Amino acid sequence: MPPLSAVHVNKPLAAANRLMAHRAPLLLSAASAAMVAADLTLLFLWALSQSGLWRPVSRAAFPERLLAARRRSQLPGVDVLVVTADPALGVMNTVLSAMALDYPGARLSVYLSDDAGSPLTLLAARKAYAFARAWVPFCRKHSVQCPWPDRYLGGGGDDEDGGGDCGGGEAAAEERRRIKKMYETFKGDIEDACRKRSCCWTKEERQDHDAYVEIITAAGEEEDDRRRRHHHDEEEEEEEEEEETRMPLLVYVSREKRRASPHHFKAGALNALLRVSSLVSHAPYVLVLDCDMSCNTRASALEAMCFHLDRSPPAPDNLAFVQFPQMFHNLSRNDIYTNDLRYVFGTRWIGLDGLRGPLLSGTGFYVRRDALYGATPPPATQAGGYFSSSMLEAGELATRFPLGVSDQLLASLRNQLQSSTPRPSSSAADSRRRPLPRDATLVASCAYEEGTGWGDQVGFMYQSVVEDYFTGYRRFFARGWTSAYCYPARRPFLGSMPTNLNDVLVQNKRWMSGMLAVGLSRHCPLACPDLLAVSVPQAMAIAYFGFLALYAFPVLCYATLPQLCFLRGVPLFPDARWFAAAFASSLLQHLVEVSVANSRLAVRAWWNEQRFWMLNAVTGQLFGCVSAFQDLLGAAALDFDLTTKASDGSLYRKGVFDFTGCSTLLLPATTLCVLNAAALVGGTWKMMTRGGARGELFPQLFLLSYVAALSYPLLEGMFLRQDPARVPWRITALSVAFAAVLLALFG
Structure with a gap:
């Protein structure tokens, strides 16, 4: 008698489901590798930058x-x-x-x-x-x-x-x-x-x-x-x-x-x-x-x-x-x-x-x-x-x-x-x-x-x-x-x-793409025999600016992987003391540098530079990298974006971000801002409801809180402000959608 029913295993779907079941260890493995690459990039840029700081001088003309x-x-x-x-x-x-x-x-x-x-x-x-x-x-x-x-x-x-x-x-x-x-x-x-x-x-x-x-x-x-x-x-x-x-x-x-x-x-x-x-x-x-x-x-x-x-x-x-x-x-x-x-x-x-x-x-x-x-x-x-x-x-x-x-x-x-x-x-x-x-x-x-x-x-x-x-x-x-x-x-x-954020970012993108295109070309300062023969420290200092746009990669990693791991309860920085020492020393060095330049304790200037450094890394520098790599591969020629510098600057003078005219250049920053906020709220809720706080997650909790504080103007521009200079609704909707996709796949 022939069978009255049949069963068929959907192997592709089963494989996908099993992959999703094991996504936590896979996420941790991939995140660890990416974070190592990000730290190596930071180390590379830090090493190039040091020669330009060893002997500061001042001159006087008479x-x-x-x-x-x-x-x-x-x-x-x-x-x-x-x-x-x-x-x-x-x-x-x-x-x-x-x-x-x-x-x-x-x-x-x-x-x-x-x-x-x-x-x-x-x-x-x-x-x-x-x-x-x-x-x-x-x-x-x-x-x-x-x-x-x-x-x-x-x-x-x-x-x-x-x-x-x-x-x-x-x-x-x-x-x-x-x-x-x-x-x-x-x-x-x-x-x-x-x-x-x-x-x-x-x-x-x-x-x-x-x-x-x-x-x-x-x-x-x-x-x-x-x-x-x-x-x-x-x-x-x-x-x-x-x-x-x-x-x-x-x-x-x-x-x-x-x-x-x-x-x-x-x-x-x-x-x-x-x-x-x-x-x-x-x-x-x-x-x-x-x-x-x-x-x-x-x-x-x-x-x-x-x-x-x-x-x-x-x-x-x-x-x-x-x-x-x-x-x-x-x-x-x-x-x-x-x-x-x-x-x-x-x-x-x-x-x-x-x-x-x-x-x-x-x-x-x-x-x-x-x-x-x-x-x-x-x-x-x-x-x-x-x-x-x-x-x-x-x-x-x-x-x-x-x-x-x-x-x-x-x-x-x-x-x-x-x-x-x-x-x-x-x-x-x-x-x-x-x-x-x-x-x-x-x-x-x-x-x-x-x-x-x-x-x-x-x-x-x-x-x-x-x-x-x-x-x-x-x-x-x-x-x-x-x-x-x-x-x-x-x-x-x-x-x-420029006193409009979009113009500032466009200008930075032009600078970053142009310098990175030089750094990745045969004219790279580190590959210039004549320059190296004259001064290796100077070649390093010049190359630092040629590769400045590469800050986009480590910032992108630190703005996504710790968030996703924190949401899943996966510790990414098990040694809290090492993380605290590295993070604190970096912030303190920057604060001292800014204060020396201003001849006073310049906490506000330090905070503004911290915030804009992170924002520029995932906008101007990120798109500068994309543009430079396109040029390197012959996919597209580098453009020469012009900035207007014609805004009345009223919001800028008040210390309020002016998002007028912001394009997709802002989209990565707003998406990561939403992702960080969602991971901070969701991860903290899980820590409180599932067995109490875990000490190995505190470094990530601090990092997410710090990023949330830095990115508050973006959150305010997307969800709290109603004036014409707020983040455009199209950018806000796309940011929420992209963040939701990331959370659905890895959260």
Whole structure:
């Protein structure tokens, strides 16, 4: 008789169920292996970071000694390079503040790169120059400390700005009121022009436009120059006074842009400015400023020259650039996003200065032009030389600059080779009287760099979106150059930082992805023979920043595995004493570091840095790792995300997180935040209801509680706040869903 029933074992389902039954020991095994890998990553990063902390130094510049040793007319020229794609008033303030530096006007030139090719920017530059003809002499006459017009005249400065009082009695006060009235007119003209014409410049025109270069002058200025020359053609002291009182040169440069041609972002714009400035003024030294980084003191040029021109021991003969700290005027007292970058400019750069100098930091640095062109440091027998004749002989110029189409640029470089010392650049007034060099537009064209060494052997390097990091160590340190870090008492430059969390994270993601792409490439500092031959400790310190994004992996492990194990009652740190000692020592070291930098016990700053370090690790650094690995595998090119920095900052000033516009970049952080809270509540409930507390779980309980405290702003933004700047509902819903999936699989 055939069977009346049948049974069939569902082997795949049985295997899955058995696997789930044994998930506790499997979870513990996998978690232990992952935590070991996380700890090894932390150890690797810690080892790389130590060499940059062993010898912190501080420097002081003495401009009065420099001026006592040489006449102001004998100072080498300085070309200021400002890059922008925005005709905003803030950009013109940067230009005006640079023109008002305490430096001989005949030795100072300012070049403004307009990557958008906007008529508004050109119009604003012309109006800025017209106002500068009153502003620059005013700053010189009254020794104004802050050359930034909007800050000085607008009353937004602090005590270090002198309160906007130029002194000198009623006559000086009247002159200040006159200058302020002129500035208000200038400001209104710029704002009106932007409102009226902003819609006239299309996106297509921004991406496709011809090269254009203009030396900006004002009506009647050339006649004034001729009159001064006639009056001062015999007395040497009067000639020096004439050079001092001349207006700095202002040159507008809009390089050619074509959608079919790579423009290499900021590095490409800086290289175009280098070529144009080589033809016009060719100053031996170059100051690079971001468009939102205005000069807050007039002394930075003289302070930088104190290092560049110092030949007394122990001053180095191979100094390539002087880096100033980046500081910001829109920071709140409770800097919840750690925008002050204390970790970099208040700690790391001081330590690196004790090795062979800090890294190039994108803005606020005075660099030798010949070092940018690929020269090596002069031999000891040629101390004080400008170009290294052993490096850039005329024959090598033809190889390094195969530019046959621009004999003017090549001739300019050859002229510099003939001098063993930095010869003064042609004066601003002389450059203005000469016609625009015929090749000025040519060297700003798209096709000019094809077949040349620009971006590789010459100028700022193109292989990374963080051109400052890559150029700093490949162009300078690997060739034997050094740098110096000048941190004066008065803040030298002030910029703007984003006050919206999404913009802060996007900016950090760009930095992390760019540096990690360098660290994972063949250009890794730890695999650079030239750099290792010069200094292994410096190679380690530079590599630390290249691998900084790898903090995402250990933080990701510590934000998931202890939580899941705690929820299941599985101890992950059985030795509570070891865990407590390691955790406490790490927190204490950070607290001491922050307090030393602030000259007081800075618990709030320490807490903000702890919180943002964890948040940035699972957002900016995590996505930076993904982006860098995609680039390494050829799956996608690294993008160059821009930040707006245009938020009103009201919530930031109140110490409240502004989640406006937050994208999926925030999703890992919010998901882990929900997971940690659920594991903390669920695990604690189990400890209380199933046989009492277990001592081996206390380290995890403490860790989860600490993470919950750090992530409270995220929980508040998701579940407690109802204002428009809360975490978007879509991000909150996805976070809860992803956390629920993790808890269902492993909880």
